[in-house]
Amino acid sequence: MRYLPLSETDRTDMLARVGVNSIDALFADIPDKARLNDLMDLPRRASEMQVERQLSALAAKNTTASSVPFFVGAGAYKHHVPATVGHLIQRSEFLTSYTPYQPEITQGTLQYLFEFQTQVAHLTGMDVANASMYDGSTGTGEAVLMAHRITKRKKAVLSGGLHPQYRDVVDGLSQMADDAVFSLPADPAGTEDILSQIDDETSCVVVQSPSFYGQLIDLKPIAEKAHEKGALLIAVFTEVVSLGLIEPPGTQGADIVVGEGQSIGNGLNFGGPYVGLFATKQKYIRQMPGRLCGETVDAEGKRGFVLTLSTREQHIRRDKATSNICTNSGLCCLAFTVHMALLGQSGLTKLARINHGNAVKLKKALVAVPGVEVLNDAYFNEFTIRLAKPAHAIVEALAEKGILGGVPVSRLEPGKPELESLLVVASTEVNTDEDRAAFASALKELLA
Amino acid sequence: MSMNTQGRPTAPGEAGERFRPKTFTGNRGLDMEEPLIFEFGGLETSGVDLDEPDDLEFELGSHKRTASINLPGLAEPEAMRHFVRLSRNNYAIDSGLYPLGSCTMKHNPRLNEKMARLPGFGDIHPLQPVSTVPGALELIDELAHWLMVMTGTEAVAMSPKAGAHGELCGMMAIKAAHTAAGRSPEIVLVPESAHGTNPATAALLGYKVVAIAAKDDGTVALQALKETIAKHDGNIAGIMLTNPNTCGLFERDIMEIADLIHAAGGYFYCDGANFNAIVGKARPGDLGVDAMHINLHKTFSTPHGGGGPGSGPVVLSERLAPFAPLPFIRKTVDGLDLVETEAAVYDGERPFGRMTAFHGQMGMYVRALAYMQSHGSDGLRQASEDAVLNANYVRVGLQDLMTLPYGERPCMHEVLFDDSFLKNTGVTTLDFAKAMIDEGYHPMTMYFPLVVHGAMLIEPTESESRASLDLFIATMRDLVMSAQRGESERFSGAPYLAPRRRLDETGAARKPVLKWTMPEPAEVTPVAAE
Numbered sequence: 001m002r003y004l005p006l007s008e009t010d011r012t013d014m015l016a017r018v019g020v021n022s023i024d025a026l027f028a029d030i031p032d033k034a035r036l037n038d039l040m041d042l043p044r045r046a047s048e049m050q051v052e053r054q055l056s057a058l059a060a061k062n063t064t065a066s067s068v069p070f071f072v073g074a075g076a077y078k079h080h081v082p083a084t085v086g087h088l089i090q091r092s093e094f095l096t097s098y099t100p101y102q103p104e105i106t107q108g109t110l111q112y113l114f115e116f117q118t119q120v121a122h123l124t125g126m127d128v129a130n131a132s133m134y135d136g137s138t139g140t141g142e143a144v145l146m147a148h149r150i151t152k153r154k155k156a157v158l159s160g161g162l163h164p165q166y167r168d169v170v171d172g173l174s175q176m177a178d179d180a181v182f183s184l185p186a187d188p189a190g191t192e193d194i195l196s197q198i199d200d201e202t203s204c205v206v207v208q209s210p211s212f213y214g215q216l217i218d219l220k221p222i223a224e225k226a227h228e229k230g231a232l233l234i235a236v237f238t239e240v241v242s243l244g245l246i247e248p249p250g251t252q253g254a255d256i257v258v259g260e261g262q263s264i265g266n267g268l269n270f271g272g273p274y275v276g277l278f279a280t281k282q283k284y285i286r287q288m289p290g291r292l293c294g295e296t297v298d299a300e301g302k303r304g305f306v307l308t309l310s311t312r313e314q315h316i317r318r319d320k321a322t323s324n325i326c327t328n329s330g331l332c333c334l335a336f337t338v339h340m341a342l343l344g345q346s347g348l349t350k351l352a353r354i355n356h357g358n359a360v361k362l363k364k365a366l367v368a369v370p371g372v373e374v375l376n377d378a379y380f381n382e383f384t385i386r387l388a389k390p391a392h393a394i395v396e397a398l399a400e401k402g403i404l405g406g407v408p409v410s411r412l413e414p415g416k417p418e419l420e421s422l423l424v425v426a427s428t429e430v431n432t433d434e435d436r437a438a439f440a441s442a443l444k445e446l447l448a
Numbered sequence: 449m450s451m452n453t454q455g456r457p458t459a460p461g462e463a464g465e466r467f468r469p470k471t472f473t474g475n476r477g478l479d480m481e482e483p484l485i486f487e488f489g490g491l492e493t494s495g496v497d498l499d500e501p502d503d504l505e506f507e508l509g510s511h512k513r514t515a516s517i518n519l520p521g522l523a524e525p526e527a528m529r530h531f532v533r534l535s536r537n538n539y540a541i542d543s544g545l546y547p548l549g550s551c552t553m554k555h556n557p558r559l560n561e562k563m564a565r566l567p568g569f570g571d572i573h574p575l576q577p578v579s580t581v582p583g584a585l586e587l588i589d590e591l592a593h594w595l596m597v598m599t600g601t602e603a604v605a606m607s608p609k610a611g612a613h614g615e616l617c618g619m620m621a622i623k624a625a626h627t628a629a630g631r632s633p634e635i636v637l638v639p640e641s642a643h644g645t646n647p648a649t650a651a652l653l654g655y656k657v658v659a660i661a662a663k664d665d666g667t668v669a670l671q672a673l674k675e676t677i678a679k680h681d682g683n684i685a686g687i688m689l690t691n692p693n694t695c696g697l698f699e700r701d702i703m704e705i706a707d708l709i710h711a712a713g714g715y716f717y718c719d720g721a722n723f724n725a726i727v728g729k730a731r732p733g734d735l736g737v738d739a740m741h742i743n744l745h746k747t748f749s750t751p752h753g754g755g756g757p758g759s760g761p762v763v764l765s766e767r768l769a770p771f772a773p774l775p776f777i778r779k780t781v782d783g784l785d786l787v788e789t790e791a792a793v794y795d796g797e798r799p800f801g802r803m804t805a806f807h808g809q810m811g812m813y814v815r816a817l818a819y820m821q822s823h824g825s826d827g828l829r830q831a832s833e834d835a836v837l838n839a840n841y842v843r844v845g846l847q848d849l850m851t852l853p854y855g856e857r858p859c860m861h862e863v864l865f866d867d868s869f870l871k872n873t874g875v876t877t878l879d880f881a882k883a884m885i886d887e888g889y890h891p892m893t894m895y896f897p898l899v900v901h902g903a904m905l906i907e908p909t910e911s912e913s914r915a916s917l918d919l920f921i922a923t924m925r926d927l928v929m930s931a932q933r934g935e936s937e938r939f940s941g942a943p944y945l946a947p948r949r950r951l952d953e954t955g956a957a958r959k960p961v962l963k964w965t966m967p968e969p970a971e972v973t974p975v976a977a978e
Contacts, residue, residue, distance in 0.1 A: 001827040005913035018840045023833045026858045029698035034734040045824035048559050059568025061583030072573045092542035093535035099755035104946040108538035109754035118963040122519050128962045134609035137805035165805035172801025176653050216511040246511045270584050271574030271806025273757030296956035299949035308956040314648035319657045324648035327610035331753030341485045344521015347494030357504035378509030399577045407575045414791040
């Protein structure tokens with residue numbers, strides 16, 4: 001077996017050195033009745049070429065985003081990732097290193113985590129950011145728990161513009177922990193009255209902007225009302241590129257900002273691995289979940305970085321920890337950090353402008369189609385349209401024509417007639433005028 | 449002095465051997481200092497060429513960003529050099545033995561990386577029509593099949609994002625099962641040797657954690673367990689147990705433990721962090737386990753990546769299978785269905801909710817399946833056997849000099865030492881570990897498990913050759929003898945030869961600096977002319 005260096009001679013000699021006759025003597029503690037004597041009922045070893053053949057055959061059955069006009073968003077976005085990113089994150093020293101618990105020999109990881117935290121803090125307009133969460137949805141769940149710890153209250157109010165699956169993650173966690181959640185109904189146009197839902201028992205208000213439906217939301221009045229009632233504002237985003245062009249949650253009064261960082265540096269990967277971004281105010285850092293990297297000096301006074309404030313974490317605090325999280329999204333953070341370093345603020349702003357500009361063009365192309373109505377007046381790179389026919393069937397029909405034309409809301413929110421005809425569409429820098437024209441003309445045909 | 453044909457000396461001069469220059473740059477040859485991006489990047493620099501069309505229109509309402517971003521950019525060569533230089537300050541499996549017990553730092557095959565990056569896996573969207581991703585569903589289903597066969601279980605929840613997330617998933621399924629049965633037991637039993645994530649997970653779900661004691665040999669004390677169960681009769685939700693345990697020992701009484709917990713109305717959650725020791729040798733389902741997460745980044749070698757991303761699918765027994773969270777794949781006569789919402793569940797399926805948006809860590813699934821297919825049933829068993837053999841080889845190579853808390857008995861895939869061999873040397877476990885760095889090794893896991901004083905947990909994995917183990921053993925022996933000879937300087941200030949000396953972690957926590965801020969301009973004191 002190509003991954004195993006021991007030869008049969010090695011094994012025999014080593015068993016003798018260990019002082020046993022057979023390898024099974026080392027497994028003697030396994031109860032007899034549970035011991036597997038035969039090989040498992042699975043295929044035998046395969047060569048590199050065989051495995052490559054098997055998996056490539058599966059991969060070939062899928063329609064890739066790059067191969068078709070592609071307008072799918074709703075929490076994950078198709079962006080161009082520079083080749084440099086892919087190369088750097090595959091360097092052995094990054095790829096095959098562990099969590100930097102020995103800082104003297106993991107300054108590489110620690111320094112990029114510090115850079116990552118700085119980038120995230122600047123983008124979100126917050127004081128501090130952690131070294132990442134699994135993804136935006138689980139980060140949102142953790143943000144709600146953090147708000148409960150800070151306010152010592154147990155009721156979360158979720159906007160109807162929150163990604164439905166993010167809502168479900170929060171719901172599930174809260175139900176299990178016997179916390180209360182109040183979710184507003186779906187809010188495609190951003191017209192809900194969330195202010196009246198905030199009361200003296202509210203621990204936090206969770207608002208996504210751009211919303212799941214693409215609508216940009218003014219967070220300031222919500223922050224003000226929340227603070228007046230002693231609650232926190234948790235601002236969520238799923239498209240981090242938007243922060244290059246729209247006002248960050250931090251300057252609008254958000255207390256915790258959490259979002260998905262996939263768009264920068266990370267591919268679509270059918271939903272994971274992604275990278276959750278998590279930022280907050282300085283005064284709340286000791287209530288933050290996840291790893292934190294901090295600056296310090298070594299015994300010779302040289303600057304260095306370490307994981308810090310670990311007394312919040314499970315490996316020290318056990319059942320009193322702020323979260324059970326151990327792993328973060330290390331390599332996805334690195335991809336984010338490299339891509340963000342390449343972009344710089346000038347590149348990010350430009351990228352964001354192109355995304356937005358393309359979405360405006362898409363909107364123009366689509367509103368010209370009879371039977372299409374756009375629901376959003378302010379948006380970044382995606383928006384929601386109402387179709388004259390059920391969106392689910394239209395998306396399937398588009399796929400048959402070789403166009404991946406957005407996400408029908410009913411896929412995530414089934415059984416709600418008012419949402420049956422809604423379609424969330426996104427346009428990023430990868431879309432061309434030809435893509436948009438093909439989309440519009442196919443849609444026209446299908447709605448006729 | 450001898451010269452080569454280019455007229456360069458081929459042997460160092462005598463004077464050069466002792467002189468260590470204090471360099472102008474602070475660099476030491478290949479060991480280079482690297483500033484932060486923010487200290488040398490340009491606010492107008494970008495390493496990405498983007499063509500902005502001149503006909504852009506805006507529909508942002510009043511939401512346009514006015515706050516500055518204040519993040520400099522790097523041109524591509526600058527970025528490449530920056531991150532390559534950083535990378536060289538990292539220890540990695542690819543550069544040396546990485547004996548972190550419980551973390552399983554085994555070889556990460558590059559075939560797996562190549563497969564995960566096939567556009568058919570890497571460039572597909574989680575919400576594009578299911579009809580356009582049949583190969584993705586097949587891959588997930590195939591991986592699930594391998595996991596269920598290997599563990600002897602009935603179902604697997606694929607979506608958890610990491611081990612601790614898997615624990616949470618498994619315990620949520622257990623809680624849901626109790627709730628469905630109209631029960632609300634309050635207590636979860638956790639041995640003292642458990643990973644910190646176990647009690648943290650139980651507490652997150654509102655459970656009260658009750659510790660169970662270990663016997664002298666480091667395994668669960670059956671008698672104490674019986675007494676604890678009797679004391680909390682009717683109130684036990686389950687037990688969270690690692691097997692093989694964190695002391696590197698297989699829990700001999702595991703089937704009795706399972707029976708006791710089941711008889712008490714509880715479920716058996718197994719922390720699968722150490723599953724790599726027993727793949728192909730025993731199946732957790734046969735041992736009475738109801739739920740177990742599998743760290744794909746440990747047992748199945750998806751890269752640790754400096755702390756993630758992980759992936760933690762949870763296998764479930766028949767009793768817990770109905771409670772598996774959304775999404776899941778259902779086999780029908782027509783093929784595979786992706787069940788994403790409550791509205792799509794059938795009678796008998798009772799998902800407790802959703803762990804994460806989308807479908808879990810697809811990129812990790814591809815890598816893990818490539819690893820499994822490469823090994824096959826024969827290679828997977830061989831890998832477990834080699835991992836256990838290597839750990840025992842290290843054990844016998846060191847047990848006369850280092851101290852085993854539970855006596856000279858075989859271990860599984862990792863061997864646990866305590867610090868009694870350092871008694872009266874003035875050298876601590878930490879000092880000893882840091883001296884390993886100077887020898888070119890990553891230290892073993894230290895001070896864990898908590899049940900052993902000054903614990904040192906060594907997991908060599910199956911990826912090490914005999915020659916590599918021999919050198920490691922010889923190095924460890926040299927260090928032990930050095931400590932016992934009283935050469936304390938080698939330890940007390942170690943590491944001396946790493947990119948950094950010991951770092952001030954206390955200072956870092958006391959005044960946390962968690963991001964870069966522009967330094968205040970230095971005050972210039974006018975110098976009086978003489």
